[in-house]
Amino acid sequence: MITIPLSYSLRNLWTRRLTTVLTAGGIALVIFVFAAVLMLAYGLEKTLVATGSDDNAIVIRKGSQSEMMSLVDRAAVNVIRTQPEIAADPEGKPLAAAEAVVLISMPKRGTGQEAHVQTRGIAPESLAMRPQVKLAAGRLFRPGLSEVIVGAAAERRFEGIGLGRTIRFAMRDWTVVGLFEAEGSGFESEIWLDSQQLLQAFRRPVFSSVTVRLSGPSSFSSLKQRLEGDQRFNLEVKREKAFYADQSAMMAAFIRVLGLFVTVIFSLGAIIGAMITMYAAVANRTTEIGTLRALGFPRRSILLAFLIESLFLSLLGGSVGLVLASLLQNMTVSTTNFSTFSELAFRFALSPPIVMESIAFALIMGILGGFLPAVRAARQNILHSLRAV
Amino acid sequence: MRHKLRSLLTIVGIAIAILAFGMIRTVIAIWYSGIEASSPNRLIIRNSVSLIFPLPIAYREAILAVPGVSEVTYAQWFGGIYIDEKHSQFPQLAVDAATWFSVVPENRVSEAEMAAFLRERNAAIVGVQLVRRFGWKVGDVVRMRSMIFPGDWDFVIRGIYTGAKKTTDETSFFFHWRYLDEQVRRLQPWSAGNVGWYAVKIADPDRAASISEAIDRRFKNSLAETRTETEQAFVQGFISMSDTILIALRIVSIVIVGVILAVLSNTMAMTARERLSEYALLKTLGFRARHLVLLIAGESLLIALIGGAAGIALIGPTVDGFGAVMMRTVGAMFPVLGVSAATRTVSLLMALGVGLAAAIFPAWRAATLRIVTGLRRIG
Numbered sequence: 001m002i003t004i005p006l007s008y009s010l011r012n013l014w015t016r017r018l019t020t021v022l023t024a025g026g027i028a029l030v031i032f033v034f035a036a037v038l039m040l041a042y043g044l045e046k047t048l049v050a051t052g053s054d055d056n057a058i059v060i061r062k063g064s065q066s067e068m069m070s071l072v073d074r075a076a077v078n079v080i081r082t083q084p085e086i087a088a089d090p091e092g093k094p095l096a097a098a099e100a101v102v103l104i105s106m107p108k109r110g111t112g113q114e115a116h117v118q119t120r121g122i123a124p125e126s127l128a129m130r131p132q133v134k135l136a137a138g139r140l141f142r143p144g145l146s147e148v149i150v151g152a153a154a155e156r157r158f159e160g161i162g163l164g165r166t167i168r169f170a171m172r173d174w175t176v177v178g179l180f181e182a183e184g185s186g187f188e189s190e191i192w193l194d195s196q197q198l199l200q201a202f203r204r205p206v207f208s209s210v211t212v213r214l215s216g217p218s219s220f221s222s223l224k225q226r227l228e229g230d231q232r233f234n235l236e237v238k239r240e241k242a243f244y245a246d247q248s249a250m251m252a253a254f255i256r257v258l259g260l261f262v263t264v265i266f267s268l269g270a271i272i273g274a275m276i277t278m279y280a281a282v283a284n285r286t287t288e289i290g291t292l293r294a295l296g297f298p299r300r301s302i303l304l305a306f307l308i309e310s311l312f313l314s315l316l317g318g319s320v321g322l323v324l325a326s327l328l329q330n331m332t333v334s335t336t337n338f339s340t341f342s343e344l345a346f347r348f349a350l351s352p353p354i355v356m357e358s359i360a361f362a363l364i365m366g367i368l369g370g371f372l373p374a375v376r377a378a379r380q381n382i383l384h385s386l387r388a389v
Numbered sequence: 390m391r392h393k394l395r396s397l398l399t400i401v402g403i404a405i406a407i408l409a410f411g412m413i414r415t416v417i418a419i420w421y422s423g424i425e426a427s428s429p430n431r432l433i434i435r436n437s438v439s440l441i442f443p444l445p446i447a448y449r450e451a452i453l454a455v456p457g458v459s460e461v462t463y464a465q466w467f468g469g470i471y472i473d474e475k476h477s478q479f480p481q482l483a484v485d486a487a488t489w490f491s492v493v494p495e496n497r498v499s500e501a502e503m504a505a506f507l508r509e510r511n512a513a514i515v516g517v518q519l520v521r522r523f524g525w526k527v528g529d530v531v532r533m534r535s536m537i538f539p540g541d542w543d544f545v546i547r548g549i550y551t552g553a554k555k556t557t558d559e560t561s562f563f564f565h566w567r568y569l570d571e572q573v574r575r576l577q578p579w580s581a582g583n584v585g586w587y588a589v590k591i592a593d594p595d596r597a598a599s600i601s602e603a604i605d606r607r608f609k610n611s612l613a614e615t616r617t618e619t620e621q622a623f624v625q626g627f628i629s630m631s632d633t634i635l636i637a638l639r640i641v642s643i644v645i646v647g648v649i650l651a652v653l654s655n656t657m658a659m660t661a662r663e664r665l666s667e668y669a670l671l672k673t674l675g676f677r678a679r680h681l682v683l684l685i686a687g688e689s690l691l692i693a694l695i696g697g698a699a700g701i702a703l704i705g706p707t708v709d710g711f712g713a714v715m716m717r718t719v720g721a722m723f724p725v726l727g728v729s730a731a732t733r734t735v736s737l738l739m740a741l742g743v744g745l746a747a748a749i750f751p752a753w754r755a756a757t758l759r760i761v762t763g764l765r766r767i768g
Contacts, residue, residue, distance in 0.1 A: 018658055019655055019658060019659060022651045022652075022654055022655040022658070023651070023655060025647075025651045026648045026651040026652055026655075029644050029647055029648050029651075030648065032644070033641055033644060040637075061539075063470065063534055063535075063536055064536055065474075065536060068441060069468065069536045069537055071577075102438075102439075102441065102442070103439045103440075103441045104438055104439050105438065105439040105440070111629065111632070113626065113629035113630075113632070114626055114629075115629070115630050116439055116440075116441075116630075169438045170438065170612075171610070171612060171614075202442075203612065205579055206579075234539060250474075250719060253718055253719050254715075254719050254721070255634070257714060257715055257718050257719060258416070258634075258638075258715075261412075261711050261714065262409055262412070262413060262641060265405055265408060265409040265412070265707070266405075266406070266409050266645060266648065268402075268405045269402045269403075269405040269406045269409070269645075269648055269649065269652060270648065270652075272398050272399075272401055272402035272405070272652065273402060273648075273651060273652040273655060275398055276395055276398050276399060276402070276652070276655060276656055276659075277655060277659075279394060279395060279398070280395065280659045283392075284663070333633050333637075334633060335630070335631055335632075335633035335634060336630035336631055341440075341441070343630070
């Protein structure tokens with residue numbers, strides 16, 4: 001088969017610049033939205049997956065989706081701390097942190113609308129078990145005082161919780177003595193304080209969860225079996241990573257369904273745009289196609305040439321859309337996560353699969369939009385085409 | 390209209406874009422429907438720290454004593470799981486059986502069903518949409534777990550409520566707060582005697598602000614300080630928590646306008662380019678520039694209008710389809726609202742605007758075309 005050189009398809013696009021730009025622009029917008037939606041959902045998952053650690057397990061009350069809903073009483077905490085699967089620190093104390101999590105509503109910066117900040121009363125062991133958490137400014141709260149440290153993402157989003165400010169809840173004024181970072185994980189959207197202070201202030205007798213450091217890779221299943229089988233309590237043991245990742249499931253699914261529904265409808269529009277362009281390209285070049293056929297190019301080559309032209313068009317649009325979407329990576333968004341009911345900051349995140357999916361989606365649009373016109377071009381009768389003026 | 394196929398494709402393209410635009414607007418409207426459903430003569434009292442903190446049941450009497458308050462009821466979020474998480478995305482509320490339906494009269498229940506509900510400790514009244522979704526009927530026993538309270542819970546459906554307004558939520562599951570509290574007192578005594586929030590009926594909506602203030606002042610410096618606001622402000626607060634998503638949706642709907650503009654401009658540009666020699670001919674015959682402009686704008690507008698009308702007609706069914714997909718994947722229930730007149734109008738105006746905008750460039754070219762250039766051009 002004699003093939004028509006690639007440059008033929010390329011130069012046709014250049015000759016009809018305005019049309020090419022408009023059609024590719026349509027495809028670029030679709031790919032931009034498509035990629036942005038996937039990046040948003042992926043960014044949310046990435047943030048929450050990064051919140052958990054592979055070495056840790058979390059013990060919560062059975063059926064609780066978030067720590068805010070979970071209750072673990074002191075008797076259960078004492079039993080959990082003595083489990084043999086839990087690693088010990090250099091001094092021989094078990095690495096098990098009983099924490100209490102509550103939501104506090106605060107005004108957001110800019111709008112003044114209230115949203116919930118997840119507020120975590122931490123144990124002395126908590127910091128050692130979460131090495132990603134580092135103080136960025138100020139100092140740690142002192143046990144026994146009404147002091148808190150604030151996550152960097154929470155500080156950016158909420159009004160009046162900067163260093164040195166005081167926050168009022170539970171009939172006390174709490175001073176912000178430090179800001180911390182946590183490598184972009186969900187902890188950065190939280191406020192931390194001494195768990196004893198939190199429980200006292202809220203007159204609350206129970207903790208929310210116990211996070212434990214596992215002594216080895218095989219300890220998880222035996223710990224899970226023993227604690228969940230204990231009839232005195234109603235506990236559930238999860239890997240920390242899986243627990244936090246699950247909190248993204250519902251929201252990520254929601255973003256994906258909503259976004260993909262819109263993009264699919266939307267892509268039909270772009271396919272039609274490509275189709276119009278390609279039909280016109282075929283119609284304008286009737287004589288040219290006839291000449292090519294007379295020169296001996298088979299129908300298949302013509303089909304291919306027009307299909308390639310359409311693929312170039314969509315690839316161009318797809319790349320532009322993807323480049324635009326990749327610029328979003330510097331943007332942090334923050335919204336209430338339905339699963340925890342609290343504000344969570346995360347970034348648009350691009351991953352190789354998203355790049356592949358976007359390009360594939362663009363090419364599919366190109367093929368769908370270009371196939372019928374290409375068939376029409378290939379099926380033209382030589383004589384009629386040459387006779388056309 | 391010489392290119393039937395092209396015109397048809399353009400019309401379909403515009404229809405699809407208008408459809409997407411209208412769909413997004415409708416979804417946003419559904420989000421905000423709670424505001425419309427709220428009543429101006431109801432106040433909501435919650436714990437000032439946040440919604441997850443309860444208020445003591447003892448506040449009831451004190452609230453009733455505040456001047457201007459005519460009736461008080463209360464509710465507690467149950468956080469129930471029915472079958473699994475996907476089936477549970479509907480509100481289950483433990484309410485004060487005797488007062489709830491009179492403070493919230495939009496939830497309509499027949500008197501016979503109301504009487505049956507009041508008689509039984511573990512009776513429930515459920516929304517008509519919920520009944521449709523799960524195929525329940527009066528007398529059915531519904532077993533749920535709760536994410537907040539321990540144990541398995543059995544409820545007997547004794548009534549089905551319908552909404553008085555189109556925007557009233559019909560997906561809630563109400564049962565006796567007393568039943569909840571009895572169990573909690575047994576299993577988790579330290580958290581008994583609490584309610585999630587109070588709803589207050591006031592006689593005069595104009596005094597909402599001063600009554601709210603009076604209530605909050607009453608509980609100042611207690612362990613559970615209150616935050617009282619109108620129901621509308623309360624619902625608005627919920628919506629603003631997900632405002633990022635709403636903003637994103639709005640941006641997308643603007644991008645969509647860009648896409649249809651691209652598709653239609655493209656068609657008009659091509660049409661005009663092909664007909665340059667014809668335009669030149671028309672000019673030679675004595676037609677003025679404005680005739681040509683009208684010709685092109687007319688064609689563009691016609692295409693945009695037909696496409697727009699088709700798209701608007703399809704918005705309703707598409708939103709329903711979207712609701713069905715959402716229910717299957719996330720389990721979220723969308724109230725059936727229909728497409729508002731405002732959405733239809735805005736969509737139509739947008740189609741018109743795009744039709745005009747797409748005609749500008751080709752029309753300008755045709756109008757400023759020099760006859761000689763146009764005639765010299767070949768095909």
